[in-house]
Each structure stands twice: as C-alpha cells, then as structure tokens.
Amino acid sequence: MKDIILKAENISKQYRLGQVGTGTLTHDLNRWWHEIRGKENPYLKIGDTNDRSTKGESDYVWALQDINFEVERGEVLGIIGKNGAGKSTLLKILSKVTAPTTGSIKCRGRIASLLEVGTGFNGEMTGRENIFLNGAILGMTKKEITSKIDEIIEFSGCERYIDTPVKRYSSGMTVRLAFAVAAFLEPEILVIDEVLAVGDAEFQKKAIGKMQDISRSGGRTVLFVSHNMAAVETLCTRVMSLREGRIIDSGNPSKVISKYLQESSFSQSKIEFQNEEFSLGNDNIKIIYAAIENASNENKDDIVDVTSEINFRLKIINKTSNENLLVGYDLLTIKGDVVFGSGKKFVCKSNQITNLVCKIPSDFLNDDLYQIYVYCLSDEMRELYSNKDLLTFEVKDVRRETGYLGKINGIVRPKLEWTIE
Structure with missing residues (x-):
C-alpha cells in the first residue's frame, strides 16, 4: 500500500489581471447570485492560458489548470518549468498561502515553507527570536524548539549575528536561518521554492545534503522547485514538469529533465x-x-x-x-x-x-x-x-x-580497443 502524505485533486488557480480582487461589484454580485442558485462560478468558463509573452484576449488568466498528483511519504518531488509555468503558485496553494479557485489539497502532517527570502520573519526581531516565532507557527512547543536551537544556529552559520535584528541580515543570511529553522524543526512536508539560489555554493551544498538526510533517514517529504537542473537531478526521486499551468510530464528525474531541456532549447548549429x-x-x-x-x-x-x-x-x-x-x-x-x-x-x-x-x-x-x-x-x-x-x-x-538497442552511459563514449589475451 502507498503511504500518501499529500494529494492534489483538480487544482486550478485563476487570477484577474490589472487589479486586486475580482475587479467590480458587478462581478462579485454575479458570483454570489450563481452560488446561491447552486450554479458554477460563471468566470471559471473564461480566461486565457498563462503565457506572459502574448497579450491575450481576456482579463482573466489560469495560472494552474487541472493539477492532479500524489506524493508519498519520504519522496523528494522536484517541480520544474519555465518562468510563469505555475510552479510558485502551486507551492503557495500547497502551503495554504493562497486558496485554489477549484480543487482541493489533502495532506497529513505539518508543512514548512520557504517560498521567498524572509517569508515569516519579523525584521525587528532578532534571529533567535525569529527561530522561536517560526517554530511556534509550525506548531512546535517551546521545549521542542529549545532542544534544537543550538543545531539550528550552528547549521545556519549565523551564530555571530543571532542576537541581531533580522532586518540587518543579508538575503543570504536570512535564507540560511530560514532553511535551518524549517529543516531542523522536522515538519512532515518541506516545501522549498527557488530561495536556495540566493545562498552561496557552500550553503547550497549543505542544504541539499540536509534535504537528502531528512528524506532518507527521517522519512520526511520534500517538494523542491529550482532552475538548477543539476541540483534537481541529484536530490529528487521524481520530477514533475509544468508548462502554462499544466503538468506535461512526470517520472524519472533524468528523463523528465532531459526532455524539458531539449524542448526548451533553441537549437542553432x-x-x-x-x-x-x-x-x-x-x-x-x-x-x-x-x-x-x-x-x-x-x-x-x-x-x-x-x-x-x-x-x-x-x-x-x-x-x-x-x-x-x-x-x-x-x-x-x-x-x-x-x-x-x-x-x-x-x-x-x-x-x-x-x-x-x-x-x-x-x-x-x-x-x-x-x-x-x-x-x-x-x-x-x-x-x-x-x-x-x-x-x-x-x-x-x-x-x-536502426536496431541498436543499447544505451551507453556517460557524457563521452570513446571507441576503446578490447582484446582477448
């Protein structure tokens, strides 16, 4: 039996361009009138595909359309796609930062999110105080946070500045501390957007190693969005590719990444x-x-x-x-x-x-x-x-x-001499 920890069913997200909210009182009344009569929202039938390079004909765009997938406990799922494909919108819905227009998310356990640099941090509070604040948001008790705080500070590499207000941190330091809090407070599901790209090479290596540890030994689930294909291929057990708000491929990391890169590349020899x-x-x-x-x-x-x-x-x-x-x-x-x-x-x-x-x-x-x-x-x-x-x-x-079925592994495949002696 599969141990499903996260399930997305028919997730779609619609945005209205140009203004915050639905735009007009007329639209709100129209939605309400359809709702009390038990009818479908009339604005779900309109809207363009989310292609940022074209003007489009509607004031509505679909950032996501009909997203369905399951994630097993301990799985590391990579999500790839071009800018505007819907990756960050999907993570925000999974993290309950925003609600889907249609569909539902079912999850078992706490979700910790790293969606943007400094998300959930209070700039006026010190790094130490923010560790306790974030831990409380994740549902941890003060005793649990205290038992982990030394490990969190050491991993973040911000010990010298831990009692300094976070507003004086660089973006890299903020990400270091935020990742350390999310990883060491042991949520069942860790959701990470492109924020790790802000860190230096040494921290990225540590972060990837930590994500591997918590998924393999801790049995925790990681959802990882990145444009760094090498990191995605190294870390993830499965990769899902998005295009214009839809899932177009899912499966083996190497195969999905190779197909995505080939389709994205402009071949000019x-x-x-x-x-x-x-x-x-x-x-x-x-x-x-x-x-x-x-x-x-x-x-x-x-x-x-x-x-x-x-x-x-x-x-x-x-x-x-x-x-x-x-x-x-x-x-x-x-x-x-x-x-x-x-x-x-x-x-x-x-x-x-x-x-x-x-x-x-x-x-x-x-x-x-x-x-x-x-x-x-x-x-x-x-x-x-x-x-x-x-x-x-x-x-x-x-x-x-033409009939040769073997696939030789490696970047190069030199023709080497073999003999029987």
Missing part, C-alpha cells in the same frame, strides 16, 4: 552574417560565422552521428590593435556540465577575417544536446568577448534508430 555591421560581438571581436559541421567522409548529410568527425568552425574579425589572441571554447551538455575545454593562441590580423577550425574526433561524444561557450582573450589574458550559448547542436546515435 550555424550562424552566418553577410557583413560586419550585423554580426555578433562587441567593439573588440566580431563573429561573422560559427558552425558545427559534419566532417565525416561517411556521413555527408546534416545529421551529426556519434561516429561523425566534427568541425567547429569560427570566423572572427579582430577589432583591436593587439594581434595575439587566445581563442577557445568550452563544450557543455544542455544541463551545464563541462565536457571539455580547448583553446589556443593565434595571430589574428587587425580588421581581417580569421578562419579558425577545431576538430572534434569521431566516436567521442555521446548522443545528447550540447552547447558551445566561446571566448576570446588578449595576450595578457584579458577577456575581449565571450558568448555562453553561441551554438546548440545535437549528436545522434543512428545505430539505435
């Missing part, structure tokens, strides 16, 4: 400009051509296969008086992992086109989506220009499409 005026770059470097080209003799088409030799071609114009440049790039997976970096010093004549080619060997890259992060440095190693997503391209495994 070639850029070309006819003249310098409209090219990429700045006052130091102009890029008039960049491309990933299949250089294999066997595959002349546009598909880059794992067995293909690849040419990364770059045509630049050096606009500086220094002709000695270091040109290089990092090859990244779509999740942001660095596969390798490569660079070399060249003599690039001022105001002339320099055509550079870097060969990536065949039987080296695995089937995946990759990005090129290019940079140009001066002879003194001063950055002249960089572009973090110059090109995006896909490497395919044609053999899998």
Whole structure:
C-alpha cells in the first residue's frame, strides 16, 4: 500500500489581471447570485492560458489548470518549468498561502515553507527570536524548539549575528536561518521554492545534503522547485514538469529533465552574417560565422552521428590593435556540465577575417544536446568577448534508430580497443 502524505485533486488557480480582487461589484454580485442558485462560478468558463509573452484576449488568466498528483511519504518531488509555468503558485496553494479557485489539497502532517527570502520573519526581531516565532507557527512547543536551537544556529552559520535584528541580515543570511529553522524543526512536508539560489555554493551544498538526510533517514517529504537542473537531478526521486499551468510530464528525474531541456532549447548549429555591421560581438571581436559541421567522409548529410568527425568552425574579425589572441571554447551538455575545454593562441590580423577550425574526433561524444561557450582573450589574458550559448547542436546515435538497442552511459563514449589475451 502507498503511504500518501499529500494529494492534489483538480487544482486550478485563476487570477484577474490589472487589479486586486475580482475587479467590480458587478462581478462579485454575479458570483454570489450563481452560488446561491447552486450554479458554477460563471468566470471559471473564461480566461486565457498563462503565457506572459502574448497579450491575450481576456482579463482573466489560469495560472494552474487541472493539477492532479500524489506524493508519498519520504519522496523528494522536484517541480520544474519555465518562468510563469505555475510552479510558485502551486507551492503557495500547497502551503495554504493562497486558496485554489477549484480543487482541493489533502495532506497529513505539518508543512514548512520557504517560498521567498524572509517569508515569516519579523525584521525587528532578532534571529533567535525569529527561530522561536517560526517554530511556534509550525506548531512546535517551546521545549521542542529549545532542544534544537543550538543545531539550528550552528547549521545556519549565523551564530555571530543571532542576537541581531533580522532586518540587518543579508538575503543570504536570512535564507540560511530560514532553511535551518524549517529543516531542523522536522515538519512532515518541506516545501522549498527557488530561495536556495540566493545562498552561496557552500550553503547550497549543505542544504541539499540536509534535504537528502531528512528524506532518507527521517522519512520526511520534500517538494523542491529550482532552475538548477543539476541540483534537481541529484536530490529528487521524481520530477514533475509544468508548462502554462499544466503538468506535461512526470517520472524519472533524468528523463523528465532531459526532455524539458531539449524542448526548451533553441537549437542553432550555424550562424552566418553577410557583413560586419550585423554580426555578433562587441567593439573588440566580431563573429561573422560559427558552425558545427559534419566532417565525416561517411556521413555527408546534416545529421551529426556519434561516429561523425566534427568541425567547429569560427570566423572572427579582430577589432583591436593587439594581434595575439587566445581563442577557445568550452563544450557543455544542455544541463551545464563541462565536457571539455580547448583553446589556443593565434595571430589574428587587425580588421581581417580569421578562419579558425577545431576538430572534434569521431566516436567521442555521446548522443545528447550540447552547447558551445566561446571566448576570446588578449595576450595578457584579458577577456575581449565571450558568448555562453553561441551554438546548440545535437549528436545522434543512428545505430539505435536502426536496431541498436543499447544505451551507453556517460557524457563521452570513446571507441576503446578490447582484446582477448
């Protein structure tokens, strides 16, 4: 039997644009008249999808539509999606900060939320006083909070400032203390929005480790929203992907994240400009051509296969008086992992086109989506220009499409020699 600790049934959330509340007395009376007659709210039948990039035709938008899911005790559920997909709205409903327009939430146990920096903190009170205040809000007794307070202060790293008003804390310190309170006071469900991104790398590592501990050893449930896909993949046991207020995918973290990133990425394996005026770059470097080209003799088409030799071609114009440049790039997976970096010093004549080619060997890259992060440095190693997503391209495994069923793990898949001795 599943031990379900949280269940969302037919959750939808509608907002009215432009004003706070329903907007007019007429709308309120119309809702009331339908309600006393036992009829459905008339404004539930109207409203646009929550697409922030389009104007729309209605004053109402659906931030969430027909959300249904269950969370088991001890599960770490990651929620991903673009800005405006409905992630924060869903967490606010789960945390009872706001009510759904339709549907219901059923949960068993206390919910602790970290939705925004400083949520639930009183800026005039000290860090120590806020620990007791937050603990009381979560339903803890003073005795329970006192037994945990030393651990909370130590984990937060704010011991020196613990008796200073929170209004004097930096955003990072506030998040440290808020997370420590939520984690150490042991709620049954911990809800965390993107707030951990405010902390430094050391704190993020500690926080992820703590969330893993409370879910695995403590049997507590974590709902985690983040744009850091590496953190989501490391921490979560299941991932749910939202788009325009709807659940579009749910399941294995690696598969859901890979599909989300591929659908979100704008694949551009070639850029070309006819003249310098409209090219990429700045006052130091102009890029008039960049491309990933299949250089294999066997595959002349546009598909880059794992067995293909690849040419990364770059045509630049050096606009500086220094002709000695270091040109290089990092090859990244779509999740942001660095596969390798490569660079070399060249003599690039001022105001002339320099055509550079870097060969990536065949039987080296695995089937995946990759990005090129290019940079140009001066002879003194001063950055002249960089572009973090110059090109995006896909490497395919044609053999899998033609009957080869195996999937080789790893970022790279070199063709290594095997022999029997």
